[in-house]
Amino acid sequence: MSSQGIGASVRRTEDMRFITGRGRYTDDFNLPRQTHAAFARSPYPHARITGVDTSAAKDVPGVSSVLTGADMAADGLGGLPCGWLVKSKDGSDMKQPPHPPLAAERVNYVGEPYAIVIADTPAAARAGAEAIIADFEELDAVAAVDQAIHAATIHPEAPENRCYLWSLGEEEATNEAIEAAAHVTSLKIVNNRLIPNAIEPRAALANFDASNGEITLYTTSQNPHLARLILAAFVQIAPEHKLRIIAPDVGGGFGSKIFVYSEETAVAWAAKRIGRPVKWTATRSESFLADAHGRDHVTHADLALDADGRFTALRVRTTANMGAYLSTFASSVPTYLYGTLLAGQYKTPNIHVEVEAVFTNTAPVDAYRGAGRPEATYVLERLVETAARELNMDPAELRRKNFIQPEDFPYQTPVALEYDVGDYEASLNKALELIDYKGFPERKKEANARGRKRGIGFSCYIEACGLAPSQLAISLGAGVGLYESGEVRVNPTGSVTVYTGSHSHGQGHETTFAQIVASRLGIPFEDVEIVHGDTGRVEFGLGTYGSRSAAVGGSAIVTATDKVIRKGARIAAHLLDADLDEVDFEDGIYKHRSSNASKTFGEVAFAAYVPADYPNDLEPGLSEKAFYDPNNFTYPAGTHICEVEVDPDTGTVEVVTFVAVDDFGTVINPMIVEGQVHGGLAQGIGQALFEHGIYDDFGQLITGSYMDYCMPRADDLPSFKVDTTVTPCSHNPLGVKGCGEAGAIGATPAVINAITDALGIREIEMPATPERVWRACKTAAEGGQ
Amino acid sequence: MNVTLTVNGSHHAVDVPADTLLVDLLRTELGLTGTHVGCDTSQCGSCTVIKDGVSVKSCTVLAAQAEGASITTIEGLGSADDLHPMQAAFRECHALQCGFCTPGMIMAAVDLVRSAKANGAALDERSVREGLEGNFCRCTGYHNIVRAVLSAAAQMEATS
Numbered sequence: 001m002s003s004q005g006i007g008a009s010v011r012r013t014e015d016m017r018f019i020t021g022r023g024r025y026t027d028d029f030n031l032p033r034q035t036h037a038a039f040a041r042s043p044y045p046h047a048r049i050t051g052v053d054t055s056a057a058k059d060v061p062g063v064s065s066v067l068t069g070a071d072m073a074a075d076g077l078g079g080l081p082c083g084w085l086v087k088s089k090d091g092s093d094m095k096q097p098p099h100p101p102l103a104a105e106r107v108n109y110v111g112e113p114y115a116i117v118i119a120d121t122p123a124a125a126r127a128g129a130e131a132i133i134a135d136f137e138e139l140d141a142v143a144a145v146d147q148a149i150h151a152a153t154i155h156p157e158a159p160e161n162r163c164y165l166w167s168l169g170e171e172e173a174t175n176e177a178i179e180a181a182a183h184v185t186s187l188k189i190v191n192n193r194l195i196p197n198a199i200e201p202r203a204a205l206a207n208f209d210a211s212n213g214e215i216t217l218y219t220t221s222q223n224p225h226l227a228r229l230i231l232a233a234f235v236q237i238a239p240e241h242k243l244r245i246i247a248p249d250v251g252g253g254f255g256s257k258i259f260v261y262s263e264e265t266a267v268a269w270a271a272k273r274i275g276r277p278v279k280w281t282a283t284r285s286e287s288f289l290a291d292a293h294g295r296d297h298v299t300h301a302d303l304a305l306d307a308d309g310r311f312t313a314l315r316v317r318t319t320a321n322m323g324a325y326l327s328t329f330a331s332s333v334p335t336y337l338y339g340t341l342l343a344g345q346y347k348t349p350n351i352h353v354e355v356e357a358v359f360t361n362t363a364p365v366d367a368y369r370g371a372g373r374p375e376a377t378y379v380l381e382r383l384v385e386t387a388a389r390e391l392n393m394d395p396a397e398l399r400r401k402n403f404i405q406p407e408d409f410p411y412q413t414p415v416a417l418e419y420d421v422g423d424y425e426a427s428l429n430k431a432l433e434l435i436d437y438k439g440f441p442e443r444k445k446e447a448n449a450r451g452r453k454r455g456i457g458f459s460c461y462i463e464a465c466g467l468a469p470s471q472l473a474i475s476l477g478a479g480v481g482l483y484e485s486g487e488v489r490v491n492p493t494g495s496v497t498v499y500t501g502s503h504s505h506g507q508g509h510e511t512t513f514a515q516i517v518a519s520r521l522g523i524p525f526e527d528v529e530i531v532h533g534d535t536g537r538v539e540f541g542l543g544t545y546g547s548r549s550a551a552v553g554g555s556a557i558v559t560a561t562d563k564v565i566r567k568g569a570r571i572a573a574h575l576l577d578a579d580l581d582e583v584d585f586e587d588g589i590y591k592h593r594s595s596n597a598s599k600t601f602g603e604v605a606f607a608a609y610v611p612a613d614y615p616n617d618l619e620p621g622l623s624e625k626a627f628y629d630p631n632n633f634t635y636p637a638g639t640h641i642c643e644v645e646v647d648p649d650t651g652t653v654e655v656v657t658f659v660a661v662d663d664f665g666t667v668i669n670p671m672i673v674e675g676q677v678h679g680g681l682a683q684g685i686g687q688a689l690f691e692h693g694i695y696d697d698f699g700q701l702i703t704g705s706y707m708d709y710c711m712p713r714a715d716d717l718p719s720f721k722v723d724t725t726v727t728p729c730s731h732n733p734l735g736v737k738g739c740g741e742a743g744a745i746g747a748t749p750a751v752i753n754a755i756t757d758a759l760g761i762r763e764i765e766m767p768a769t770p771e772r773v774w775r776a777c778k779t780a781a782e783g784g785q
Numbered sequence: 786m787n788v789t790l791t792v793n794g795s796h797h798a799v800d801v802p803a804d805t806l807l808v809d810l811l812r813t814e815l816g817l818t819g820t821h822v823g824c825d826t827s828q829c830g831s832c833t834v835i836k837d838g839v840s841v842k843s844c845t846v847l848a849a850q851a852e853g854a855s856i857t858t859i860e861g862l863g864s865a866d867d868l869h870p871m872q873a874a875f876r877e878c879h880a881l882q883c884g885f886c887t888p889g890m891i892m893a894a895v896d897l898v899r900s901a902k903a904n905g906a907a908l909d910e911r912s913v914r915e916g917l918e919g920n921f922c923r924c925t926g927y928h929n930i931v932r933a934v935l936s937a938a939a940q941m942e943a944t945s
């Protein structure tokens with residue numbers, strides 16, 4: 001391995017600008033004649049808008065215009081679409097109610113925007129938004145996912161607030177196996193609502209150029225091309241070729257910046273309408289109210305086992321909260337990213353899952369780090385751990401007994417996926433060793449002596465990443481393909497500019513992708529520049545989510561690089577007076593096998609642009625593109641083990657040790673991969689212990705700021721012990737599987753399994769706050785659970 | 786109102802509305818966009834700068850309160866050719882991902898090391914974690930931030 005090639009922990013290129021304060025995030029851009037926008041938002045969870053009086057707002061000094069939902073409707077703008085059509089089990093299409101970017105007739109959640117105010121300063125715009133006098137006729141509202149179908153209908157298109165009732169797997173066989181089972185473990189499982197909270201709030205700055213009719217939108221997006229496609233084709237803000245979307249440095253996304261939102265849309269529309277640049281940056285309060293939230297499932301699940309402890313069936317019934325509207329990918333999260341993952345790492349022969357998606361008067365719910373896979377893992381790993389306790393079996397051994405074995409691959413699960421490779425015992429064994437599992441009873445005893453309750457919890461997760469084979473995705477309802485583009489332009493001097501449709505908002509693509517290209521071309525790492533996040537520079541792309549960048553985006557870059565190498569070989573053959581098949585390429589040098597004469601990659605690049613001595617039948621230039629469409633998902637998997645200590649007097653939980661052993665296939669940059677795991681673990685532990693997006697019974701958001709929504713802080717978390725095992729992905733050129741979500745998927749059940757173990761209880765709701773834990777300790781002490 | 790202050794060694798006199806926050810003065814008036822805003826309740830620490838030697842959340846300081854003060858922002862801490870040990874350690878330890886919390890985190894960490902030293906206290910993992918609890922990072926899980934701060938603290942100790 002070279003010091004900067006694949007497998008090296010190269011320090012990141014992008015860091016230099018970030019550590020010196022030279023990063024350029026959306027809010028750092030300003031344009032001449034710029035105005036500022038603020039939104040008027042619904043204070044009610046559900047109401048009819050009976051009048052919007054903007055006259056006082058227009059009188060606020062500095063305010064130049066006030067545009068309402070009615071103005072937008074009059075301009076003929078389309079609604080925000082959901083990009084994934086899910087069908088109910090009876091074959092009918094999901095219900096997709098219209099989602100106008102600015103509400104005109106009704107508001108359906110607290111914080112829904114219904115007017116945009118444009119002013120000279122942000123303060124004037126905010127004052128203007130407050131001066132709007134709107135009349136609302138309040139309607140009954142519902143927030144809780146398990147109340148939705150009994151509540152007042154939100155959208156006439158969706159009776160009983162049902163969006164779809166989707167199912168997967170063999171129902172009858174599953175029911176029969178459960179009937180016949182020696183043991184059945186059943187749980188009600190609530191997956192708490194989370195609010196993503198990238199530290200950079202969403203922002204947008206739009207400019208309309210009257211000279212050519214082009215709109216440029218700087219915005220906090222994980223997938224600028226997809227945003228352009230939706231804004232052009234569905235919302236019809238401008239034709240696609242007249243719309244340029246730039247997602248510059250983006251301060252974290254975790255899913256929440258995938259989606260096309262009301263505010264960015266309204267800003268682009270307003271800029272064209274008023275003929276001046278318009279800028280909006282969310283306050284954190286707005287992020288809480290109007291970023292798409294995550295999770296929010298209620299599930300009843302049964303795991304059946306035979307007398308030997310082998311899993312014979314799994315039945316899962318889930319109700320999933322969609323919020324008030326279908327956000328961009330909302331419908332796919334509790335279905336194709338959830339139900340399909342329920343086999344986990346196990347050979348369960350019968351699985352049936354049914355998911356009812358419902359509308360409520362809450363912010364839309366969509367993909368948040370892991371997206372469906374954490375929910376599936378939580379269900380499965382809670383069940384397995386509980387089953388082990390009920391059967392008095394070691395939880396590690398029960399899992400081991402049921403693992404899909406290395407020789408079983410490729411393995412077809414009963415829930416549609418075909419896993420290509422894996423070695424689940426390898427990860428389990430390494431994790432057991434790292435945590436010193438044998439020493440646990442001793443540690444528990446020692447903690448007991450200190451008056452603390454110590455527990456251990458496991459989680460063996462799998463995820464499907466590298467989204468996704470386009471034909472498969474489209475056949476399942478996706479509105480777009482899920483390939484990725486890559487372009488490798490070799491400059492005449494031999495340096496290389498790479499254009500990728502992936503987007504980096506913390507993942508370090510500028511480093512990792514440069515490692516891939518530099519090592520393949522045998523040129524210095526510093527000679528490779530990665531360009532991303534600008535529809536004006538990058539041809540097309542589907543963006544970054546679902547841990548797909550390396551597996552799909554990286555593969556596209558490899559494919560384009562290999563095309564460059566092949567064209568270079570033809571040029572080299574000519575220059576070396578050799579047959580093409582006599583030319584080898586290694587470490588940046590084309591070599592004539594028999595004569596040993598050679599040309600460097602740089603010499604070949606120069607010849608391509610100054611084609612004096614050049615093949616007759618070859619175009620000049622050295623620049624190649626590729627679209628890479630994977631033929632399967634990738635399947636990262638691993639074992640996470642958590643040890644906690646609970647103080648029964650205060651209910652506080654300390655995560656004492658957290659071990660994560662993951663199989664991500666080939667690792668390009670171990671330092672970056674470890675960092676991704678750390679961040680995911682913090683979010684997974686955050687869900688288990690701290691975070692909860694709460695609406696009250698009337699639909700008001702209770703956790704609307706950092707005063708109420710508990711973010712994991714430095715002193716809430718331990719240092720992590722992370723390691724990897726490797727089975728390379730079998731179907732992409734790099735052998736990579738993806739690592740961005742593993743921590744958030746694996747950690748949550750491990751923590752809850754550890755707490756329930758410590759307290760000797762069956763269940764505890766997330767987040768396991770000190771109050772809940774304290775109450776559980778008390779109940780347990782009183783001989784309750 | 787007029788505010789005169791020194792920022793990263795340069796003297797500035799600006800005329801701003803009386804309710805202007807220090808962070809807005811830095812970002813909007815002076816174009817120092819390295820200092821970020823991540824919240825509206827003084828919790829996240831993205832806006833942390835050093836004012837007269839002590840770290841402050843610049844979203845919680847009025848520009849008027851900075852009258853006569855000397856402010857150091859991330860742009861003034863060190864340059865690409867001459868990184869402050871804390872900046873260098875953040876890169877070396879991969880203590881940043883999206884970079885948004887990073888300027889505030891680095892400024893808070895610099896002050897944490899300074900104040901520990903002033904109090905004659907040695908930093909360890911626990912005290913670094915407690916010392917940075919006013920700065921949120923959503924990307925790193927703090928693991929590498931803690932490593933970076935301890936490594937920079939050792940470096941700063943050795944070179945001072």
Ligand code: FES
Pocket residue numbers: 821822823824825826827828829830831832833842843844845
């Ligand atoms: S912006 Fe100052 S603490 Fe969040």
Ligand code: FES
Pocket residue numbers: 199251252506880881882883884885886887921922923924925
């Ligand atoms: S690096 Fe992204 S928030 Fe800290």
